[in-house]
Amino acid sequence: MIPQQTDPQFPAQILDIGYEDFLPLFNGFSEGILIADHSGIIIYYNPAMALIDELAPAEVVGKKVVDIYDLEAENSMIMQCLASQSPIIDRSMLYRTVRGKVANTIHTVFPLFRQKRLQGAICMVREYNILKETISSVSIPRHKQMRANETRFDFASIIGGNSDFIKAVTCAKMAANTPSPVMLYGETGTGKELFAQAIHNRSKRKDKHYTAINCAAIPENLLEGLLFGTVRGAFTGSCERMGLFERSNGGTLFLDELNSMPISLQAKILRVIQEQKVRRLGSLEEARIDVKIISSINQDPRKAITAKRLRPDLFYRLGVVLISIPPLRKRKDDISLLVHHFLEKHSIALNRKVTDVSTNLSSLLSGYDWPGNVRELEHVIEGAINLVGSSPTLTQRHLQSHVTAFLQQDGTSSGSSPELKAAASSYPLKNLEKHFSRLRSHDKVLGRNNRKGLPDLQADHEKIVLTEALAAYQGHVTKAAKAIGISRQLFNYKMKKHNICRNDFVL
Known part of the structure; x- marks a missing residue:
């Protein structure tokens, strides 16, 4: 009414x-x-x-x-x-x-x-106390593969053969059985949670609690109480409650997206790690704890410190072992391996019998830069298997239309149009040579003087297309992106990838 x-x-x-x-x-x-x-x-x-x-x-x-x-x-x-x-x-x-x-x-x-x-x-x-009770009362159904310590993954679950990726896995295995904190650095979707669980399950703590908390998903006031615990009377509605540090005693605590935690709270975390003691909110007593701390950040730690999103002293304390997980665009040789892994995994889950992908689709998947990393690749494969019917082979037509558009948009251009080349030809030659000299210098630093193979040839061609487009439009990124048929955001990403500076083309 x-x-x-x-x-x-x-x-x-x-x-x-x-x-x-x-x-x-x-x-x-x-x-x-x-x-x-x-x-x-x-x-x-x-x-x-x-x-x-x-x-x-x-x-x-x-x-x-x-x-x-x-x-x-x-x-x-x-x-x-x-x-x-x-x-x-x-x-x-x-x-x-x-x-x-x-x-x-x-x-x-x-x-x-x-x-x-x-x-x-x-x-x-x-x-506050209502929020806390709501979160605490949520019953999370146990996954059929969930272990008693509340994990699902170990190192056998980590798929990849890329040399840089293997180095990260080897480093994680070596750090598993030490008490030293481990910090995982990688973009969203690279598998930081998977690494954290694998480290726990290879350690002597594997029979103890593994607890993960996403520092970006919970407000500061609530996060502090969840980590440290509370005592009755600390504030209105507070009660005796064990925090995650105490709950993880003897086990592992995974602080996901640590660089999203408020700086003021990072200082309190640092004290707990240094003293190996925790004090509940409102209490005068401290409890000694023995916890393996694994943390993750999705931003370069130096940039996070400069942006004041990560305390340097906390980084030095938690980054004793710093493991960098490469993004999928830097381990494209693993795409085929991952695709077949996800084919098997989701074919069983969705009651399908898909065993392979077509040559065209394989080429399309390999040419994409996967900004969402392995997580994005898995979702694309899972979505396609839903639409495959009884066919044993996944093809491009099984992809959803918006996925196809993304993959094709990011693929390397087959070449500049005659109009674009003509426009670029009017760009002052000395400026263009200056920019190519910059690219050659960048390649030399990266050790690419004698590169071989299709990926490197594609990268060279992509640089030329981007350079011609910028030259044709005197550094106007929006027009250059439109001319070669990609978004402005993607054009900016590729400029950064190839060390191309827009200002070099502004007349």
Whole structure:
């Protein structure tokens, strides 16, 4: 039922904003919902918000946010949102109401517009202890191949014969039985989780807990409690709870995407690692722990440190053994091996009998740079097997249309058009020679003076096509990309790959 204007919880102003049809839905939300108008006056306050604040709607509606909460305009998220007219997402906050109730919460605030004019803001609030209970109560079904230590992979699960990849695997095996921390560096989809589980299962800790946590997926306030644990009375609603450091005692803790963890929390992690002791939030007592720490980052560690996303002292402590996992574009000789592995794996899972791929499809897969790495390749193969029917051979027609478009877009161009070559020919010869000299110098540094084989010839040809396109359009990347039929993003990636500088072509 749409609330009437006489209902004190739904004053007339809310109808003017135009969101009255949604209000009955908010009554049943487990999250607290608070709506304020453009001046910060509260015009809607749902039952869940009343429980969090321990205030009645009649005490709140019609009053300014800063009058209900012990906050100034500068530190009120609703007032900040109204001032900036920009959303605030998953921000942790500790606040006090005028009645003295203290709440530890996660806030998300969105500005509300009508015909491009700011009308107010909607604030969604979840209490910390409710979030924690929600996460803890999730029952994850055990995979049929899941081991007792909550892992699925070992080194036999790691597929690849590329020399750089083999070095990474060998290094991981050697580091498995030492207490030293291991840091895995690799792009998304290269298999960092797989390496972490394999290291655990080769170690003497394999019968103990393996615990993984994605540092990028959990808000800072919640992440700290999950890692260190809590004691009753530490904050409103807190209870005795063991953290992941204690839970992993004797086993392995995998900190995935460490460079996404807030810097302030990284300092606390460093202390735990150095002292080998952990203290729960709100406690004065410390518990000694013995945990093998494996961490992962998806960015070059030096760049992460420069960008202040990774503390240098934490890197030196956790990067005792630093393992770089090469992206799939740098181990293309493994693509065929991986394709056949995924054919077997998903044919069994999907009740198909696919045993091979056509020559054309194999060439297409090998020519793609796989920005999503091994994970992307597996998803492409799995999707194609779904559409293969009774055929034993996977062909290009079994790929979904958007996948085919991606693969073909990234393939090496068969050659520049006559028009492009003609336009490029008008580019000053001395500038073009300067750029080719730069490329030759780059190749010499990389030891490519006497390169042989199709991949290297393709790379040479690709450089020429990119260079001609940039020369034809005097360094205008968008036009150059359009001329050779690829996206601007892909063109930029290939420029970086071949050490091509756009400014060399700007006249």
